[in-house]
Amino acid sequence: MGWFGKSDYQPRGKHCYVTGGTQGLGKALAESLVKQGAHVTAVARDVEKGKRVEAELRALAQPHQTINFISSDLTDAESSAASLQKSSEHFDGQAPDYYFLCAGFSRPKYMVDSSLEDFKSGFDGTYWVSAWTAQAAVKLMVKQRKIGKIVFVSSFLGYTTFAGYTNYSPGKYALRGLADSLRSEMLLHDISVHIFMPCGIQGPGLEAENKDKPAVTHKIEEGDTPIPPEESAKALETGLKKGYYQITDNIVADFARLRSNGGVPSNNFFADTFYLLVSSVGIPIWRMTADAAVRSGRKAVRAEYEAKGVYDNPAK
Amino acid sequence: MGWFGKSDYQPRGKHCYVTGGTQGLGKALAESLVKQGAHVTAVARDVEKGKRVEAELRALAQPHQTINFISSDLTDAESSAASLQKSSEHFDGQAPDYYFLCAGFSRPKYMVDSSLEDFKSGFDGTYWVSAWTAQAAVKLMVKQRKIGKIVFVSSFLGYTTFAGYTNYSPGKYALRGLADSLRSEMLLHDISVHIFMPCGIQGPGLEAENKDKPAVTHKIEEGDTPIPPEESAKALETGLKKGYYQITDNIVADFARLRSNGGVPSNNFFADTFYLLVSSVGIPIWRMTADAAVRSGRKAVRAEYEAKGVYDNPAK
Numbered sequence: 001m002g003w004f005g006k007s008d009y010q011p012r013g014k015h016c017y018v019t020g021g022t023q024g025l026g027k028a029l030a031e032s033l034v035k036q037g038a039h040v041t042a043v044a045r046d047v048e049k050g051k052r053v054e055a056e057l058r059a060l061a062q063p064h065q066t067i068n069f070i071s072s073d074l075t076d077a078e079s080s081a082a083s084l085q086k087s088s089e090h091f092d093g094q095a096p097d098y099y100f101l102c103a104g105f106s107r108p109k110y111m112v113d114s115s116l117e118d119f120k121s122g123f124d125g126t127y128w129v130s131a132w133t134a135q136a137a138v139k140l141m142v143k144q145r146k147i148g149k150i151v152f153v154s155s156f157l158g159y160t161t162f163a164g165y166t167n168y169s170p171g172k173y174a175l176r177g178l179a180d181s182l183r184s185e186m187l188l189h190d191i192s193v194h195i196f197m198p199c200g201i202q203g204p205g206l207e208a209e210n211k212d213k214p215a216v217t218h219k220i221e222e223g224d225t226p227i228p229p230e231e232s233a234k235a236l237e238t239g240l241k242k243g244y245y246q247i248t249d250n251i252v253a254d255f256a257r258l259r260s261n262g263g264v265p266s267n268n269f270f271a272d273t274f275y276l277l278v279s280s281v282g283i284p285i286w287r288m289t290a291d292a293a294v295r296s297g298r299k300a301v302r303a304e305y306e307a308k309g310v311y312d313n314p315a316k
Numbered sequence: 317m318g319w320f321g322k323s324d325y326q327p328r329g330k331h332c333y334v335t336g337g338t339q340g341l342g343k344a345l346a347e348s349l350v351k352q353g354a355h356v357t358a359v360a361r362d363v364e365k366g367k368r369v370e371a372e373l374r375a376l377a378q379p380h381q382t383i384n385f386i387s388s389d390l391t392d393a394e395s396s397a398a399s400l401q402k403s404s405e406h407f408d409g410q411a412p413d414y415y416f417l418c419a420g421f422s423r424p425k426y427m428v429d430s431s432l433e434d435f436k437s438g439f440d441g442t443y444w445v446s447a448w449t450a451q452a453a454v455k456l457m458v459k460q461r462k463i464g465k466i467v468f469v470s471s472f473l474g475y476t477t478f479a480g481y482t483n484y485s486p487g488k489y490a491l492r493g494l495a496d497s498l499r500s501e502m503l504l505h506d507i508s509v510h511i512f513m514p515c516g517i518q519g520p521g522l523e524a525e526n527k528d529k530p531a532v533t534h535k536i537e538e539g540d541t542p543i544p545p546e547e548s549a550k551a552l553e554t555g556l557k558k559g560y561y562q563i564t565d566n567i568v569a570d571f572a573r574l575r576s577n578g579g580v581p582s583n584n585f586f587a588d589t590f591y592l593l594v595s596s597v598g599i600p601i602w603r604m605t606a607d608a609a610v611r612s613g614r615k616a617v618r619a620e621y622e623a624k625g626v627y628d629n630p631a632k
Contacts, residue, residue, distance in 0.1 A: 255594055287476075
């Protein structure tokens with residue numbers, strides 16, 4: 001009953017599909033998964049780096065583990081679907097079990113200074129780089145009646161944000177919207193959805209981000225301490241073992257998690273305090289009711305898919 | 317000091333740019349603005365409907381008011397910028413003062429049943445349909461040192477979401493991310509940013525949405541009562557008059573507003589209660605500190621823009 005809240009996270013023997021698997025969080029996660037006995041497909045754009053990481057991961061693996069690198073532009077829909085298809089070829093066409101969608105980048109810039117391309121590519125590199133893979137994965141998994149997990153990687157800046165992040169936070173908020181909707185929808189099938197909201201992670205990603213960061217953005221972040229990717233990956237796996245839906249790597253993100261209206265200016269102090277009190281009890285109850293409504297729709301949806309020939313294997 | 321929190325909302329004599337201004341909320345808002353003595357440019361795709369609404373709005377206006385319709389595909393960056401440019405031609409090239417970004421649509425569908433195109437166009441029709449105009453507006457306004465307001469229209473489903481909305485809620489959450497970041501960033505200039513989070517609005521938009529809505533989605537929403545567009549527009553303007561940043565048209569959305577983590581499953585009940593208590597005090601304080609950091613950067617940014625020749629008029 002992993003999809004119900006309790007955790008069944010166990011990478012041993014599972015095929016794990018890790019996007020952005022050649023650096024930072026993705027690489028640290030791929031290494032940890034290999035060490036735990038998982039088969040790993042790492043996906044990223046840079047072929048040279050990919051081949052090097054593939055060799056490093058293979059060196060950590062036992063002979064029976066399948067470790068591969070696939071080069072792909074994940075901001076493209078067809079390329080994302082093709083990579084997933086390709087990764088399944090080593091497993092008799094079976095879809096991977098776990099998806100860790102770590103790919104993405106951040107290039108903070110004021111909107112006034114951003115070209116159309118800056119604004120668009122920043123978004124594509126945070127949202128579509130994961131959303132296309134998620135769609136391809138869901139379609140393939142449902143077709144194969146596969147039980148599995150999809151793990152999105154958003155950011156602390158997907159809870160709250162400030163000057164400099166107009167080409168980044170929209171995509172990270174959007175991933176939260178996608179994960180929130182998909183978590184509910186996948187109660188219809190046996191796919192559990194999680195979302196990781198890390199704070200700053202050390203490495204080449206952060207170095208590139210800091211290069212042209214606006215002064216005001218720097219100033220707001222001056223007290224932040226980025227952590228090593230291995231530590232962040234560990235926090236993510238700990239959250240998965242606990243069966244958490246939203247996973248953080250830092251108590252600051254936990255503070256933002258519950259009150260994630262973006263920390264924006266409030267309206268009326270007294271009315272807002274009342275709303276918060278009521279909603280803190282009412283929203284979890286509403287959510288459980290909505291989840292129950294989805295679960296009660298499982299039978300009908302599955303019968304419809306059966307009739308339409310969506311599945312490529314018989315019901316168990 | 318309108319951008320500081322107190323409101324200076326006053327449509328009389330202002331040029332208001334209303335996207336999606338030919339039906340539903342956008343049209344109701346355009347009518348209200350015209351009645352208050354504003355100049356209005358309504359932007360939408362359908363030329364025939366646009367010309368009809370243009371005539372209706374002109375019938376409500378005094379002779380000195382400038383009322384125009386522009387046909388445009390707002391999901392396209394260049395087309396969005398061109399429309400804005402065109403709207404300024406009636407005002408000696410001056411950018412509009414107020415932007416009401418009401419364009420958008422909703423076509424709920426399960427992700428498994430969605431084509432790449434369904435998934436992509438749903439997103440473009442919620443996010444880019446407003447984001448491109450916002451970028452064009454910000455660039456033009458800053459260049460002209462224009463004082464003004466940008467009002468995004470997200471949705472209750474930009475706070476929380478469920479099965480059926482994977483092609484809609486990501487865009488509505490993304491608008492919240494964009495508005496949250498832009499609100500902070502525009503403290504550098506004299507542009508105030510607001511976001512409207514309406515519940516269901518009666519009209520052709522909702523009818524189209526309900527046509528193919530999945531059964532589970534329908535069931536979760538069965539208690540909802542959509543309101544007339546005029547009522548929703550009134551709630552939006554009331555919020556603007558009060559100087560609210562996030563504006564709702566329904567107490568249910570107010571309950572979601574403060575606790576807008578998507579109403580997702582919580583982690584540890586006791587720890588989460590503690591986090592919520594701390595964050596309810598700590599996050600507003602953090603946000604005020606971050607706002608102060610942005611404000612303290614105004615001088616430097618403006619001097620830099622001055623030096624780079626960004627402005628096309630001298631500082632007052």
